Amino acid sequence: MDLQLKDKVIIVTGGSKGIGLGIVESLIKEGAIPVIITRNKESIDEVMQTYEESGEELFAVVAELTVPEQCKNAVQTVVDKYGRIDGLVNNAGVNDSVGLENGNYEDFMQSLKRNVVHYYLMAQYALPELKKSKGSIVNIGSKTADTGQGGTSGYAASNGGRNALTREWAVELLPYSIRVNAVIVAECYTPLYEKWISTFADKEEKLEAITKNIPFEKRMTTAEEIGDTVAFLLSSKSSHTTGQLLYVDGGYTHLDRALE
Ligand SMILES: NC(=O)c1ccc[n+]([C@@H]2O[C@H](COP(=O)([O-])OP(=O)(O)OC[C@H]3O[C@@H](n4cnc5c(N)ncnc54)[C@H](O)[C@@H]3O)[C@@H](O)[C@H]2O)c1
Secondary structure, X not given: OOOOOOOOEEEEEOOOOXXXXXXXXXXXXXXXXXXXXXXXXXXXXXXXXXXHHOOOOOEEEEOOOOOHHHHHXXXXXXXXXXXXXXXXXXXXXXXXXXXXXXXXXXXXXXXXXXXXHHHHHHHHHHHHHHHHHOOEEEEEEEOHHHHOOOOOHHXXXXXXXXXXXXXXXXXXXXXXXXXXXXXXXXXXXXXXHHHHHOOOOOHHHHXXXXXXXXXXXXXXXXXXXXXXXXXHHHOHHHOOOOOOEEEOOOOXXXXXXXXX
């Protein structure tokens, strides 16, 4: 299926690693121009080198997204370069273990800044261009908004916020024909996931306990599977889909717990 994303300029926050990189790779396959906005200069250089060698067009801006001014400047840099923005994928974030018992006011507020405040800022700064292009927004979310995880209040609250903002913006942006959807992830093996799983004494045992509970094929979701769904939601092939939370999780969040 041709998703008709050729030459569309799509911002992907946190796009040089993990799920973000999966999204960037799917967009490249569709001929879009992904723009990575992230803080890791080194990982940007790696990705840029890989794709520039094969003649693909992509662009990147270094920014620490917890700093509002850097979000604003990053969006302006994209507009200066391309004169348009056709899509925004809010993806950067971190499961930072700020819990009820092991956190405080400052930690909690910082977690919201790491995980949901820049979703709002990026949408706000990109909005004038999205209005012109009748672009589309996809927010990446986590199952923790539905299931909880324990010990991670800031991250869970942020993911609840990501879901609510998806619905809220879908409504607010109806007059501009801007669609807003979310892709919810449960278990996808990425650098962030690797860091989290390494906090357990027996990482392999924990990994096995998790994967055996993933109903579809007893395996983790790949970043490519998330990327392909995001590309579809950004494209005109989903032209009447808005305000939806799409769970790309092998049935992990909703299917029968008693499944063997
Ligand atoms: N991996 C999973 O299983 C999983 C599950 C549910 C939800 N998610 C969500 O997916 C998103 C991506 O997760 P991932 O596993 O690919 O993570 P990751 O750590 O592998 O990659 C995220 C990238 O975003 C960058 N980033 C994070 N915060 C940033 C900031 N403040 N400013 C600039 N760059 C920043 C990181 O440096 C990194 O390059 C997160 O929002 C997370 O909530 C992941």
